[in-house]
Amino acid sequence: MKRLRFADALAQIPEHRRKGVFFVLAIISLVAAMTFVGMSVDLGMITLTRTRMQSAADAAALGAAQEIVVGVRAAGNQGVTELSLVQAMAAQAARDMADSIVTLNGFYIDPAVDVQLGTRKLGADGSTFVETWNTPPYNMVKVTIRRTNADLTAPDAKLPLIFAPVVGERAQSITTEATAFIESRDIVAVLDYSGSMAFDSLFRSDTVNRMGQSAVEDSLDEIWDALVASNVDFSNEPSAVKFPSTGLGLINSYDGTYISSSNTDTIFDELQLGGTPAVVANYWDNWTPGSNDSFSTTQDGWKWKKYSSGTLKRKPASGGSWTTVSDETFPGYFASYEVSPGTPYVPFPQEGKSGGTRNGKPSASESETRWKDYISFAKNNLSSYGYQKKYGYRTLMHYLIDQRKSNNQSEDLWRAPVYPHHAMKEGMTMLSTFLDNLGYGDQLGLVTYATDARIETGLWDDGADVTVDLAGSHLTEDVLDIDTIQRHKQPGHYNQSTGIGYGIEKARELLDAQGRFGAQQAILLMTDGQSNQYPGGWGTDSLPPGWDWNEITDFDGDGAADLVIDSSYTSGGNGDGNWRAALHSFVRAKEAFDAGYVIHAISMGDGADTTLMSAIANMSGGEYVHIPSGATNAEMVTNLQAAFAVMAGQVPPSRLVIGDE
């Protein structure tokens, strides 16, 4: 059709005037074509330049945010918890890094203006983010590359256009920006609350061989001193101190009173733990005729005299004459006085709990039973350390920690530094403080395990002096609440054994229920022992379908499993482990990993199953730290604090915020 119309139009032009018409048409269409070509080339150039600028902005934002990651990780590695300075330095380093990356990519920024730092936190709903700019803490970097300067010789000049000047616009301004940030984390600490977490404060052969006997003695002394210093009273008798600085009966020295007897009752009496009755006398009975044949005293405003003949006389103390009185009138006859005051029974210093409530000061008979249990322990044990039959603070503390360690038996042991549990406490405090100071909106939860495991939901332990209610938010941004809870627990708080698998199971449950979608989820697993608790009947038949060791534990990439847990599994350590329990733990860890959770692992002490713990970390891509049994408890504290700080510093690598082109 078109061609026909064009031909018609051409036909209307007189033939002689049609000469050169093709040239005219060609030039018109050439100009039009040139304009379109120019526009398309310019548009292409603009798109290409924008892409290049966006690439550079992305690279710069990511590289700059890494400075913060590096700074925080270094702080963790060095155990620095004062993070404001770290962040300030990282902020400057971030600006410099962004500048150098942008420059190398051939663009220009003013680092002071075009690099912005801020905080990006997950909102309470767990899916939207709250961003604040230019106030620390920093976990977000925005880099803006501009080509907006009208001065075409400036480094940030607009993009000069080739053809578009024809229609007036000589240069195109382009701005791109990219934001990189460090994700918040949801961390669940899974802590070992088994009885072995008290081993480094006990007379045990491996502890004494490693640290020396005096170190154990010092530790027990420290525990006694801490309990005395706590000045804790019986719950129903606020004036009665449980651990008086003067001691308990004749248990009044660190070293102890040696009593050779093997008879518990005798020892009980000798230690004066049942108390002694007051020695009471009266004047009459006590009267011994003196040289003047009389006994005299002053009482109730009278002077009294009793003669050997039996005659009784009195006169006012202020003076006057003696008068004879009757037997009944003579007060000294009836008034008794204490020759020696006697002593009350010594209450056993721990009340114990029933149904979570303290029992109150033990009665005389309850105390006697408990004291005798202590005596029969002390008279029969600890001979290798020279403490058999020595009744003092050290054996008493050893007895409490070794024989009555649960919180239901000894409600105050959390007040004392019992190792290595105390080192773990210090480590957790380090972690909480670090996260709190970091201010990236990280959440912390706590799972404690021994024979079984539980998600800690608050602190309502009777006798803990303080309560914490996490109010359903068991993963909480109030990380110091978690610290408060764990500071008030003792080794073997609930029960004694080691069920690592149960701990991991609970941690996964917590993350499943309360983990935030926009956060990196991690489990921080800690143990000093070997798993020995598992569901009945657990074995290789319990492996999930499709389980392939060659795939799951092929850590070195040679196609073959580096670890297989079956009935032949042994892992050294303290030898109380069980392959079924180890298998249970590993399978639970794999399930947690499959649910998207990284597991960082810390094993401590020579009794720990390092094979299992490193495999769990390796399998899930987590960090693994092993802390060998220390030569001293102080060393353990330092090492544990360092390990927890390293974990706290493991902020995820920076990533780009999606969707702000």
Add this chain to the structure above:
Amino acid sequence: MKRLHRTIRTSSATSRRGVAAVEAAVIMPVLILLVMGTIEIGTALRASTIMQSATREAGRLVNTDWRDLVGSGDSPNAKLERDLRNFVTASGLPGNQLVITVTHAEGDNVGQPFDLLDGDNQLQLINITMTLNYAHISLFPNRYMGGANVTASLIMRAGMGGGLSN
């Protein structure tokens, strides 16, 4: 005049036949060249943009903690190269013809190959450059642009995966 006119008229009827063809013959090569040039430039710009996007998207691997992303038996350098090629191929260009260099972008080793596995290279600046010979993408079987290359490069920072086992 009348005769002349007639002569011209008569001659024009015969001799002017083909003038349009001559004009067309003069103009058409220019037009065709213009159209082809436009297409070639468009192709080049498109290739360049795609390749630049590839460095942006696939290159981000080097910045991450790639340990969880690189399978066992694989290396981050190999994965990077593969990702770049795949991205370009998926966008309709011959990714297998790309020449990819991954080098140090600064310092003493500038220009030397950059090994992401090397722990010393953590957090160093890295230059990813891709070159594609134009002959591979030209729509026309000419040699005019045969020697020209389309290049995309991006300088970014390596992540913290280096030196750690995956």
